Amino acid sequence: MASSVARMVRVALVSFLAFTSIASALPASQAIRTVQTPDDDPFYKPAAGFESAAPGTILAQRSINAAIFGLIPNGVEAHQLLYRTTAIDGSAIATVTTVFKPKKAKLDRFISFATAYDSSATKCQPSFAYQLGAPQDSLIASVEFLIIQIYLALGYVVASPDYEGPEAAFGPGRLAGMGVLDNIRAVKSFKTLGLTDNPMVVGVGYSGGAIATGWAASLQPKYASELNIKGWVQGGTPSNLTGTLNLINDSVFSGFVPAAIAGITKPSAYGAELKPVIESIITPEGQKVLDVGGSECAVTALAAFFEKNIFDTKYQTLGDRFIYEPTIQKVMKLNTMGVNQDETPKAPTFVYHATKDEIIPYGDAKSMVKSWCSWDANVKFTTYASGGHATTEIVAIPDAINFVKNAFAGTTKKRCTQNTELGSILNPLALGVELEPILVKLIDGLIHLGDQDANLKKDPVGVWKKTL
Template sequence: MALSLVRMVRLALVGLAAFTSIASALPAPPVPRSTVLAPDADPFYQPPAGFASEAPGTILSQRDITAAFFGLIPIDVEAYQLLYRTTAVNGSAIATVTTVFKPKNAKLDRFVSFATAYDSSATKCQPSYAYQLGAPQDSLIASVELLIIEIYLALGYTVASPDYEGPEAAFGPGRLAGMGVLDGIRAVKSFKTLGLTGNPMVVGMGYSGGAIATGWAASLQPKYASELNIKGWVQGGTPSNVTGTMYQLDNTAFSGLLPPAIAGLSKPSAYGAELDTFISKVMTADGQKILDSAVSECVTEDLLAFFERSIFESSFQSMGEDFIFDPIVQSVLKQNSMAVNKDETPTAPTFVYHATNDEVIPYADAKKMVNSWCNWDANVKFTTYASGGHATTEIIAIPDVINFVKNAFAGTTKSGCIANTELGSILNPIALGVELEPILVKLIDALFNLGEQDSKVKSDPVGVLSTNL
């Protein structure tokens, strides 16, 4: 459910470090920021009349865009955006956007679905907006995760990154996000401009907040989109149990992720019918003000606005700890916890990785999820990282993730459940070959700035954020 402040800082460091080195190889000049419209003002995001009668995954509109790092430096790839039909929690039709990056010499029999961790319930934070040349960079995470996407582009994979939270930016409801990912894959598969062949192979991935979308896509795919040629799923730092994640985040440097999650779960496309009246009744004036802010700001502001506060405090809501145990709330939380139902078990090979000392997302919950899936005959590789915290683990894991992706496309992943522990905390800059060395060097720079188990950021997250952005 959450992407930590440390991860956001790490990504900022990565992107800023790469800024100068890539600029000389890319075209210019930038366009004025005023030419790019926010999603709420951009007609492209509005579906045509009658779209509800279309099948999930149907492309409703398409356009070319110029993708850019930090809205300023164009990326030398073909880039497109597709408005497609997907599904709300109650089964009604909604429309959202996926952004597609196609590199030169792309492999036409496969592509990657990359769920970025934008962790916000404000529509201006949709990654499709941040990816565009000239867009203001309110959604810092989506902006800098383009460098990670660059790894897959360099390997010759087309990459699709969906606005999986839907048109209302509903952060938290995993089922909605999972369907958004799967319908985005359907849309890309049918997008003839890409020249994809036959029934293209797909690997889906996401870390932290992006693992909500990816984990639920993996869980729902056998029933919701069985026709897709899914070769594998990768999910790291997975918030598999919403209740456990909320308790771990509460009253910490990362507690600012909780109000947007509450707001996101309460959106009409999510569980507004169940939660809206209840939330309105128990929120204090201060609590409602914080929720209102959460639907208009991105993760940076959210973290600062609710820093080291608790959702159980009386100034936020009137029920104290009983708030989370209310039957209405419990029903919603249970519906969005993974590995509860046997018929929602991934059937494609799945790579799950998590740090023992993850300070944001409980390790024990991820392990429990894996154990349940394995008991239900899933094929899961579960890697425990014994060194590092939430942010550093994604960096350290990159070689393992890339190798899993390659094996998944080749059909050479091992069957059954495999568990291993990694003790190392060093990323080899040539671990994936000379062509990726410049990108991995930037990731190493970020790893150094974070420090062991992310301790540098944990000690003063707001200070580090201010210093490095």
């Protein structure tokens, strides 16, 4: 059996590489460009008076043709919902969620999947990237769509919201959390899916997606207590924006910093109080950086600010005192998880993190879990002792899937637990042979890995062979 499985993996990998090579070689004139960007698409614009609707109300709906990498139809029923959600100041805003329904769907439950699109540009919203013919500028959302295929293959309806809101505000966790919770409300009321009354829900997110999922878990008891939440899965969680900034600044990942600054200064976020501060200290060179961070997707933003130091007075006049400016410090603290006892998840929560994560500090996630557990949360905290940020998202897939299954079944442990995983190799057999082609594509798709992910980056097929 092992040899036949290995052959399946190799055939799937070769086929995928052949397809991507052909697709990348097509002249630009042959590309499918029939999809309007969110800024140009009237579907994204709510009708007048939408502000009076309750959070989570569906404002518009449509069916779409969804496709992997914008080119390969994924063969499942797909819909998009424009729904009402809430800005940081409590005002009404509208954003979109994309809902996928497999042919043999479990109609008493669904997954809310927050993808890590990590951008403050509206063209990078996942609802745009998921459509057939859409350009794949948002590489992370495109790759994580492969993870969504796993949940679909297991029979789950999956909803993936544009949780950053209509302005694509990357960074403000409270806005993202409300965006996730209102997406759940909208999907719950979407009769076309045929879901049962009060369906069970598990929220999932990694890295930037864990900002949204972690804050949804934190705010749900107060903001959306009526939802039938059975669990939360969050990995590589940026629980402390200050800690994350200090780790990635002046590194290969420093481009996330100006993207986040552009995000938290959007009007729907903290623009009213924060934008005047930024405008008073930003230099012309710094403004150029922020302009890129607010208009480009993650890969381009990373390249534009590669190994740059945001504390350099070339970009802003406060230098090292930047994060100590009172308004900036206030906003950073407001977006730190595990600070307020009344913002503790009530549903079972799976938190996982690599000790050598080169983007999100492990210590911050550990502190968050410690606070939550001291306030009687039900948290499973798994430490991955090898591998880096990207590897951990992949190797944790079986654990995440199993936690989701147990959460829906109500069989998760009733207290905080901790365990350490030493391996950095994904075991495809833990998910079943039928999912292996999807996972092979996922490994190949994660081409922008960190230093700690070298074992996966150098020889993805070899990694698979070791498990067979």
